[in-house]
Amino acid sequence: MTVKLYDTNPYETKFTAQVISCEPAADRYAVVLDRTLFFPEEGGQTPDHGVLTYRNETIIVADVQIRSDEIIHYCDKPVDARSEVTGEIDWARRFDNMQQHTGEHIVSGLVHTLCGYNNVGFHLSEKTVTMDYDGELSAEQIERIETLANQAIWEDHTVTVRYPESAELAALDYRSKLDLTQGVRLVNIDGIDLCACCAPHVSGTAQVGLLKIIDYRRYKGGMRLWVKCGGRALADYRTLHEQALAVSGELSSPRESLADPLRALKEELESRKQAIGSLSASLLTARIREIPADQMNVVLFENDIDNDKALRDAANELAASRRGFCAVFFAPDDTSWRYICASTGSDCRTWNEELKKAFPVRGGGQAGMVRGSVTAGEDELRAWFEKLSI
Numbered sequence: 001m002t003v004k005l006y007d008t009n010p011y012e013t014k015f016t017a018q019v020i021s022c023e024p025a026a027d028r029y030a031v032v033l034d035r036t037l038f039f040p041e042e043g044g045q046t047p048d049h050g051v052l053t054y055r056n057e058t059i060i061v062a063d064v065q066i067r068s069d070e071i072i073h074y075c076d077k078p079v080d081a082r083s084e085v086t087g088e089i090d091w092a093r094r095f096d097n098m099q100q101h102t103g104e105h106i107v108s109g110l111v112h113t114l115c116g117y118n119n120v121g122f123h124l125s126e127k128t129v130t131m132d133y134d135g136e137l138s139a140e141q142i143e144r145i146e147t148l149a150n151q152a153i154w155e156d157h158t159v160t161v162r163y164p165e166s167a168e169l170a171a172l173d174y175r176s177k178l179d180l181t182q183g184v185r186l187v188n189i190d191g192i193d194l195c196a197c198c199a200p201h202v203s204g205t206a207q208v209g210l211l212k213i214i215d216y217r218r219y220k221g222g223m224r225l226w227v228k229c230g231g232r233a234l235a236d237y238r239t240l241h242e243q244a245l246a247v248s249g250e251l252s253s254p255r256e257s258l259a260d261p262l263r264a265l266k267e268e269l270e271s272r273k274q275a276i277g278s279l280s281a282s283l284l285t286a287r288i289r290e291i292p293a294d295q296m297n298v299v300l301f302e303n304d305i306d307n308d309k310a311l312r313d314a315a316n317e318l319a320a321s322r323r324g325f326c327a328v329f330f331a332p333d334d335t336s337w338r339y340i341c342a343s344t345g346s347d348c349r350t351w352n353e354e355l356k357k358a359f360p361v362r363g364g365g366q367a368g369m370v371r372g373s374v375t376a377g378e379d380e381l382r383a384w385f386e387k388l389s390i
Contacts, residue, residue, distance in 0.1 A: 002071040003035035006048075007185070008161070010098065010200035012037055014088045022079050028062065031073040037089050038073060040066035043198045044122035045097060050089040054079045061087070093126075094200065099230030100129045102159060102189070102201045103211045106149045107131060107227060109193025112175055114148075115141065119175065120222065129229070134222045142225070146213045156206035157190045210234065280310040288317060296324035299385045301378055306331040315342035315369070325351045325388070329374075329381060336375040342368060350390055358384050 005015055017033040024030075031052070038061060041047040047064035052075060063074040079085060101124060108119040111133055121132030137145070162185075164172065169184055176184075176196035187197040189205060202208060209230035216225045228236050248255040251262070283305065291298055298318050305311065311328050318326035323345025329337040341348050348370040355361050355374060359381075363372010374381070 001069040002033060004071070005035055005037045006039045006200050009037065010094075011203070013091045013094075014086065016084060016086050019079050019081050019083050019085060021081055024078075025074060028074040028076060029078045031075050031079055032070055033073065033085070033087070036064075036071050036073070037087060038064045038071065039094070039097075039200055040064040040071050042066055045101060045124040045199050046126060048089045048094055048097075050087065052079065053086040053088070054083065059085075095202075096231055097124060098200050098202045099208050100124050100227075100232065101197075101199050102205065103149070103153075103208045103227060103229035104129060104131055105187060105189055105193045105195055105197070105201070106152050106205065106208070106211065107145060107213075107225065108133075108175065109189060109195070110145050110148050110152075111137070112193075114145065117222070118177075120177065121224075129227050129232075131225045131227070132219055132222060133225070136218060136221075137216070137223045137225075142213055142216055146211065149211045152189070152192050153205045153208045153211060156204045157192055159201050159203055159205065160188050160190075161201070162186055162188070212236065277307045277310055280305045280307040281313060284310055284314040285317075288314060291318070293321065296322055297385065297388055298322065298324070298326045299382065300328045301337075301382075302328060302330040303332060311340055312342075312369075315340045318342065319344050319368075327351075327385065329378070332378075336373050337378075337381070338371070338373050339363070340369065340371045344368070346390070351388075354388070354390060355384075 005012065015035065015037045017035045020032040020034055022029050022031045038048045038050060039045070041064065048061075050061050052059040052061060052073070057077070059079065060076045061073050062076065065072045065074070104122060104124070108131060111117050111119070115135060115137065117133040117135035117137075119131055120134050121130070123130045163183065164186060166182055172186070172194065174186055174194040174196060178196070184196050185198055186194060187201055188194050192205070207230075210233040211227060211229045212233045214226050214228055214236065216223060218224075244255045244258065247258055247262075251258065251265070253261045284300075284302075287300065300314070302311065311330055315326050315328050319342040323343070325341055325343050325346055325348065327339060327341040329339045331338045341351055343351070347367045348365060349367060352361070352364060352370040352372070360375040361372055363370060363374075365371055376384075
């Protein structure tokens with residue numbers, strides 16, 4: 001069994017250990033040490049990264065997993081069994097995870113105390129922290145929880161870890177996803193939360209720095225929250241601040257009141273979109289009038305019009321007075337066209353199948369209309385359409 005140094009020394013970054021074993025594992029080497037500071041992937045949290053130093057050679061530890069209390073370090077180079085190595089964890093990654101995980105405990109403790117809901121899912125990766133609860137939360141409740149969580153951070157509550165005896169454990173009211181009876185590691189945030197947890201945490205809530213709930217939505221009958229803490233929250237604010245300043249400059253509006261000019265811009269764009277749609281419809285109508293009324297199959301190629309409703313209406317208008325296939329190819333890019341084909345007297349699905357036989361096609365629909373995209377040039381499509389015999 002590997003001694004878990006991170007259990008009681010989460011702020012240590014370097015250690016020495018003896019190599020128990022080293023075995024090839026795909027393109028890596030699975031190294032087991034007698035003791036380690038490397039936290040493995042466990043409890044919804046990604047593992048520590050870092051290096052081992054062996055005979056003055058640096059070995060990268062790219063992954064750490066736990067199997068039956070044996071912690072396996074996946075390294076890019078082998079080491080000899082029974083040799084001594086020095087390990088060093090990536091402290092920036094470790095501290096970031098400590099900030100995020102302690103922040104999650106603060107939020108989950110408050111949700112449990114205020115709403116009676118349990119944390120039933122947790123995921124902490126390099127970019128994302130999510131928490132799932134078995135009950136729904138209102139926007140007002142989430143805002144209050146966020147406020148109280150930051151209040152707890154500012155108050156700098158002490159965070160402690162211990163393994164209580166079975167008798168004491170049975171008398172404690174603590175959060176846990178599993179029904180545990182022995183060897184339970186409890187993380188206590190004084191006055192905020194008591195929870196069974198295997199991961200390293202900060203020693204005081206002030207080190208979480210800042211907590212922001214960045215998103216939330218209903219999930220599996222309950223609620224999922226996304227949070228960012230500490231350095232992640234600061235980086236997120238900087239990004240949003242820079243974006244707000246850029247938009248503020250473009251709109252010549254104060255950063256604190258961007259909603260009104262954005263709303264006005266959206267309304268203006270919608271008005272112009274409607275005007276373009278009307279012009280597109282008028283242009284298509286004019287082109288349709290130039291097509292002989294007795295022409296059974298009709299094809300149009302529109303390089304400049306990309307108004308879905310106008311193009312769909314044009315295909316339907318053409319098909320209304322003909323029993324053949326009326327196709328409109330539009331919005332070309334370097335290799336393909338989008339298309340709509342309509343008919344009142346023939347099955348457009350048959351037309352679509354024939355098109356698939358001749359060209360790479362993605363699309364389908366009903367007997368009266370099909371739509372999709374086709375990879376082909378205009379000349380190729382015109383030649384194929386003119387030879388159409390169905």
